[in-house]
Amino acid sequence: MGKLSAFFKNVVSEMRKVSWPKRKELTRYTIVVLSTVVFMAIYFGIVDLGISRLMEWYLAL
Known part of the structure; x- marks a missing residue:
């Protein structure tokens, strides 16, 4: 108890x-x-949206 x-x-x-x-x-x-958190959330949201659209386009071929 003394250590605590x-x-x-x-x-x-x-x-x-x-x-x-x-x-x-x-x-x-x-x-x-x-502001940094909001900026990064928007940035990664846009990147994710772009990658999703690219994958949808690619898979639709």
């Missing part, structure tokens, strides 16, 4: 050393991540 309590004491100690982002930075990072 020592582990959590170390966790708390390390968490105090963490440099947390300010609200403005966090908002900016969140917007960057969300």
Whole structure:
């Protein structure tokens, strides 16, 4: 049980050393991540649609 309590004491100690982002930075990072995810989803959706249409065309021959 002593190892477990020592582990959590170390966790708390390390968490105090963490440099947390300010609200403005966090908002900016969140917007960057969300816009990247949306862009990649649209990109891969278009690529998937193109490949599907190409395969439909090829199989219809």
